[in-house]
Amino acid sequence: MVVSQEPEYEGTADITVRGVVIGLLTPAIATVVAYPIAPTRPEISIAVFMLAVVIAAVAGGLWSGLIAGILASTLRPLVVEDPQLTFRFDDVEDVATGVVFLSVAMVVGLLVGQASEDRARASRREREARFLGTLSSTLHTREVPDRVLDQFAEVLMEPFGLSRVEVEATLDGTDLRALATTNGEVVVGGPRTSVRLLAGDASIGTLVAERPPGGRPFSRDDQLLLETAARQATAALDRARLDARARNAQLDAETNQLRAAMFSSVTHDLRTPLASIKAGVTSLLDTTVQHDPAQERELLTTILEETDRLNRLVGNLLDLARIRAGALTPTRQQSAMDEIVEIVLARMRSRLAEHVVTADLPASLPDVWVDPVQLDQVLTNLLENAGRHAPAGSEIQVSVLWMHGAVQVRVADEGPGIPLDERDRVFEAFYRGSSIPETPGSGLGLAIAKAVVVAHGGRIWIEEAPAGGCVVAFEIQGGDPQA
């Protein structure tokens, strides 16, 4: 789309080369046409010259018409009354014809000029309207203020034939700046203009537009159009600012909602074991009933189990708090992943006694630079998770692989698996699988595992196990990140 790269509009009063050529050419052609018929039908030859003048005025404008008129009034008497071409211009009739020719040229030329000026103005208005339309639709996207400014600078380039656009604006105390250039190169020295970005009466910034050296200077129309565009941009910036504010408010609301959900979840998880413990202890302290040894033992076992559960939960909450506070920096040291697996398996053996736990460790494995205590925790969480979801008697397999300079650890279970659409969400804190109600976990194990793996620059994900169930796998690059 081009607004003003073309000549403004074809000349009314301007003398152009084209106009002169048309003015000279048309009477010449009329002479050639009129010459053979002049002796017999002089009135038709006059009409031919008249036609030539009209054509010249229509095609070439006022000056074309006048040139053609003068030439025609000179040539006509020669052709019509003096076939021998002896020059004679003394007749009253000749003078009258000349005056008529010139009058016709003048009238037609002015009318045509007016019409073409109107046409040019109309088409310019149309181009401007189209430009402003495009500008408006470009600016009316739900973008952040930065993006709006970039798009604004970009969209001005082609229509105005610019080589550089620079926009600066201050919004809510933040300075924004956008720069658009042709192919990223900046050529200085061309015509330039600047327009202020006005919000009401206050200036919030400036727009500087520059054409390549040798380019057309900025006309008044260009200037006006740029001002209109700048007003639109200011309005768009304001809209974007309000949108961003609204989005932030919505985000805050969602965060608050999440926080509320988290709070109620934590409250529930903390109170449940406390309730069991208190019930058990008060029951044992009650002097009005006599518990038999089996009942007593059962109550005490419950208290012990619930204490352990509470301890794990508090540990997880502390870890989460540490993650949130950004205090989860791994203390990396040269470690063997298979040894970490073995240590965790040795410690977890009694807790996973109901499952068949197998380990598939490679015969030799390069060392990795990780925090062994944190990785120990990741594996513990993954195994606890597997133990919780997989049925008693099923197999839990831990395998370690070395691939492309990274160590991969996989924990596969034969539990119910995790639906595809939940596989990302299970790593969110306090998320519990929808398909498995009443799981006793705190919904923190995987979130902590993910935080640790990510802190090590690795990734963690869920796969489907070949025999149903799920595989939680993580991968960490082997090299020393400091090296």
Next chain:
Amino acid sequence: MNRVLVVDDEPQIRRALRTSLEAHGYEVQTVGTGEEAVIGAAEMSPELMLLDLGLPDLDGTEVIRRVRGFTELPIIVLSVRDGQHDKVAALDAGADDYVTKPFAMEELLARARAAIRRAQPGEPTPPSLLYGALEVDLGRRLVTLDGDPLRLTPTEYLLLEALATNPGKLLTHQWLLRKVWGQGYGTETTYLRTYVRALRKKLGDDAQAPQLIVTEPGVGYRWIAESSGAES
């Protein structure tokens, strides 16, 4: 009757420990600050100190350092789970062992018994230790498994000796490195890891269900096997 000095600023913990320990026949003294702990260690001459690391006045490690200035009395540190660095610092300062809060009483009692027994004078380490099919002859520097002599490198043997002569005790990386490699060492945990792995393999100890050497992640190693007595 063994005297135990319990150092913890929480009255509930002091009460729980006092009750449980007295039920097991210990004579219990409790204090709540580091200063009192140092004074108590000197004046009461207890056989064991249970020391909480989070005291209001003195840093737990500082208490250990001061106590070590005049006595070798066994010290078991009571620490919270996340105090990995505190734990190692306390052990390196001279603590004998640690138990993570919250702990099961039976675990604490087992550690306490082991620490007190190790501190008993007299009973020299027998020249030969027997763990099922494994025999470590300290006098002749000979290790046999099922009667077959094992080929250990000198470093492997020194490591085995350091571990087996401190049964039940948690040996930190730093302690083991200095003991086996020499005073200039202390941070080369990779050496230790490599040698422990090799040693486990030669001794036939399964890392996933260890019977001899247990790894305490980030802290050190512990020899858990009980010698079934010297061969005549």
